[in-house]
Amino acid sequence: MADTEKSEKAENTEKIEYETVTCHACDGLGCTYCNKTGSVEVRKPAKLCPKCGGDCCIYCGYTGWEHPRGKYE
Ligand SMILES: [Zn+2]
Ligand SMILES: [Zn+2]
Numbered sequence: 001m002a003d004t005e006k007s008e009k010a011e012n013t014e015k016i017e018y019e020t021v022t023c024h025a026c027d028g029l030g031c032t033y034c035n036k037t038g039s040v041e042v043r044k045p046a047k048l049c050p051k052c053g054g055d056c057c058i059y060c061g062y063t064g065w066e067h068p069r070g071k072y073e
Contacts (some may be wrong), residue, residue: 017044019041021040023049033061040063040065041068046065048065049066
């Protein structure tokens, strides 16, 4: 019996950090895209959506930010 497969991957679980930024769809007023909070959590470091430059598009979930913490995660 091979007992050499000791997993050292326990430390390998990358922690994704998020930061809170102002929702570009509503400019902080609150809308359906940000759950009416006016802000969204995006993956660090926060960057504007490269597709729309912050104008909101389908790629950024209409938040204007790249990698918004999604409903899909
Ligand atoms: Zn919003
Ligand atoms: Zn976009």
